[in-house]
Amino acid sequence: MALYKHGNYLTQSQDAAFDAVHGPGTAAPHPGIYRCTSCGDEIAIAGGHTLPPQNHRQHNPANGQIRWQLLVYPVQQR
Ligand SMILES: [Zn+2]
Numbered sequence: 001m002a003l004y005k006h007g008n009y010l011t012q013s014q015d016a017a018f019d020a021v022h023g024p025g026t027a028a029p030h031p032g033i034y035r036c037t038s039c040g041d042e043i044a045i046a047g048g049h050t051l052p053p054q055n056h057r058q059h060n061p062a063n064g065q066i067r068w069q070l071l072v073y074p075v076q077q078r
Pocket residue numbers: 036037038039040041058059060066067
């Protein structure tokens with residue numbers, strides 16, 4: 001589970017981007033921290049980079065398919 005200390009710098013969001021799940025090896029639609037809904041592994045990724053494939057380090061195939069879900073989205077200043 002992701003950790004943080006200064007919660008006043010995080011804001012809860014109902015954006016649908018947090019509901020979408022993405023297959024292994026697909027392009028991350030947003031930069032941020034993603035969580036595998038099957039095994040709980042978390043990764044940070046830049047926008048447009050490829051989400052880790054089926055053999056990501058701790059994912060046991062017995063846990064089922066890797067499904068990456070956006071957990072934290074960074075908001076950049078304009
Ligand atoms: Zn996994």
